[in-house]
Amino acid sequence: MKLIRTIQINATDAVLSAFPTLGALPRPSWVPLSFSQQRLWFRSRLADGSEGSHIQMGLRLCGELDEATLQSALDRLVARHEVLRTTFGVEDGEPFQRIGRADVGLPLKRDDLTTADVEVMLADLVRHEAQDAFNLEAGPLIRGRLVRLAVDDNVLLITMHEMISDDWSRRILTRELSEFYTAADLGQRARSAPLLFVEEHHRFRVESSSTEVVDPQDRCIEAQAERDPESIRVGYEDQGLSYRDLTVPAISAKAGVCPPQTSPTNAGSGPRTAVMKFIEGTRALTEVDLQAKGITRYHVTKFYREQITDSGYYDQLKHIVEPSFEEFESPGDLDTSGEHDNTVVPGLQHKYAQTGLLLVTDRCASYCRFCFRKRIVGKDSNETATDFAQIAQYIGGHPEMTNVLLTGGDPFVLSTAKLNKILDHLLAVPHLDLIRFGTKILAYQPKRFEDPALPVLFQRIHEAGKAAVIVTHFDHVGEISVDAERYIRFLRAQGVQFLNQSVLLAKVNDDPGILAATFAKCHQMGVRPYYLFQGRPVQGASHFQVSLRRGIEIAHGINQHLSGIQKTFKYIMSHYTGKIEILDLGADGRVYMRYHQNKILEKIGKTFSRPHLEGACWLDDLPEE
The missing domain is CATH 3.30.559.10 (Chloramphenicol acetyltransferase-like domain)
Structure with a gap:
């Protein structure tokens, strides 16, 4: 039985009121x-x-x-x-x-x-x-x-x-x-x-x-x-x-869906070797091997495993999260768009005048095998933001910056309390009109949006006179669950805007019918597709790239499947020099492109072209004249 000490308050009110109010003493600096x-x-x-x-x-x-x-x-x-x-x-x-x-x-x-x-x-x-x-x-x-x-x-x-x-x-x-x-x-x-x-x-x-x-x-x-x-x-x-x-008990992995890692094959001194399972089989590896090849560790939610297994598209969608031997033979860079060069404050990038990109975490609900931030995600990175007061000070000094994108990693792996602390700094900046959240958690773990504190967070943004935008990351119609659609519709009713971006991925969605179905489903839910990204030449992920010729064919094919109002996406290459819209492969054998965004304002909207080479997947693969 719990003993409760009871104090009669009313009888002592008069006595207590005779005592002065006790104020908190200031804290010393040390x-x-x-x-x-x-x-x-x-x-x-x-x-x-x-x-x-x-x-x-x-x-x-x-x-x-x-x-x-x-x-x-x-x-x-x-x-x-x-x-x-x-x-x-x-x-x-x-x-x-x-x-x-x-x-x-x-x-x-x-x-x-x-x-x-x-x-x-x-x-x-x-x-x-x-x-x-x-x-x-x-x-x-x-x-x-x-x-x-x-x-x-x-x-x-x-x-x-x-x-x-x-x-x-x-x-x-x-x-x-x-x-x-x-x-x-x-x-x-x-x-x-x-x-x-x-x-x-x-x-x-x-x-x-x-x-x-x-x-x-x-x-x-x-x-x-x-x-x-x-x-x-x-x-x-x-x-x-x-x-x-x-x-701790030993737990057996669920068989037949996702490739687990098994126990080390050696217990002595020196580099630790483990047998890791891939789509194609197993391989003995050391930590040095994984780091040298840019191999991200395997990490996926139970929800997503079940979603892709039951979707009817498992043979395609497994490539998004399950490791492959191809990752060892995928050359490339770990910073393909110049993020280091455009970092102005730790965790804040300012590449394009109107937009600030804020890396708020190095974690995701699951790890995409095609991730272009393999240098950060799943690691204890020093590139993520820590001093949000300093970041807000920089943004405050740049009135041309009208919107901020919270990304990482995935911002929604952070607690809502942490997100509110970040907003404490951003909402005070008067010239910020829009706060964006880039996330794939609606595909990986949509129940994150059950949190009743999230609508309150978005309401804070609205009450500050700013727009709240969630940029979803659905790469395939098989990723769009009933739960995801329900939470999207609920938040849209609360005034949250939704956009979607997808990545064109070999073996996953390099089919105009699949992407057209994905974009049509997004429009049905009130989510506007706005970027279809060309895969980047990232170390450990360049095998996902589709050739520019094939990518242009797919982009045209998507539009042939969509109604006029649904043709909202742009086929984009996020290059070091800027965001480049890929327009067409002309009869003259040239690839025609246009700068959608560029650090140099005068270049935005400018059309240019380069001679096409078969198998080219990136601007740098095309010869300059």
Whole structure:
């Protein structure tokens, strides 16, 4: 039975009113270290300043996981506890603490092991977290990792430096995270199914790391959370994650649909070799092999696997997400359109006068094999935006910029709370008329749009006098699910505009009938197709390119299948020099093109041509005169 302390308020109102109001004292710019922190600080100096012992939390999350709510709960933890956003410095020879802003949040790295050898791959992640040192001065001193084991089975790994945490703190954070999540009252009244934090008994060994682990805890802390009679009882645990012994079951991959990775073939020292499954078969590879060839790791949602399997187009759509041997023989560049050269602030590109391109994340719900940002996506990239105040300052100083595209990665893998924080900076810029979101999550995981906070976010944009536009990425009519159509229609009714862009892909949609059906379906839902991109010569993905001759034939064929009002797309090559509309292959043997966008305003709309060469797929394949 829960004991409740009751305080009679009314009887003491008169007494309480006699006391003056207590105001918050201003926070000093720096805070001295406590005695215990001083001891740990000097010990860390002896270890060259950055390597210290880690405090780990490992939570098994069983049940349907609302990742947006989990992210909000983690962000709320960091906002509540100043110590979790603390870094350390030295002034006049004395160490001190800096307290970060309450909105810094706790970004989660995500790993999908649903088709992997769970025990081995999870052991690798655990070992990495144990060995990865913190930087006390740069921070942050807490990091999180969400590892998906199965559809309704996840592990949350949280690692903290001992300067900001201890074993008791770990227990408190575990309890509060459970309370924040299951309450689902994160300032937006977002209701979520409670998670069940459980203990498993399938254990495996993880080799001890060179980083000492403090206070390993292998026992389960049990507690009950009291709720309404209709809700379930939640138990939460702290498995301690000494990173020597982790609690997790082995999960078998679903066979016959997606190619899993199997366990390593060698366990000794030197480069780790794993047998990876491809569409055509298996191959033993090292991490060096994958990086050298630009091979993105396999990552796909259960929803998309089922959608393409049931669509009747699996033999085409599998190429979008499943690895192929062809990736090893696909030459090219990892920055085909000059994104590095057009980056003006970290995470912000300004290639065309009116448009800012904002890389807000390096993660996607699933990873496209033809991705032109293989250098970023699925990796811990330093190209994504971090300082949105600096970005807003740049945009504010460039009144010619009228719209911003949030992309990445996929912006909707971020929590709605995080997206709102980004908008806090953008909506204050008066000359921004339009906020765009580039996403394929409506194909990969449309239930992301069940979040009741998203319509509120779009309403914020409208109330600021700006248009909210979602640019979907449907490459094939088989990707358009009933769920996707339902959420699109709902958001259109809320005033959100929709556009669609597709990529012309060999073996996937290089058929005018397929693309015409895709564009017609988009129009039926109220989504306007506006770009059909020529595939880019990206390393590891250039095998998706269709020749310019064939691409022009397909573009013309699409229009032959569409009504006049449905002919809204442009066949575009997103080249280093600008967005080039591909018009025709003339009887004179020349490819005719026109600059749809260019950094030099005078070139926009200019038509030009080059002699055609058979097999040419890109402007650079055509000879200059």
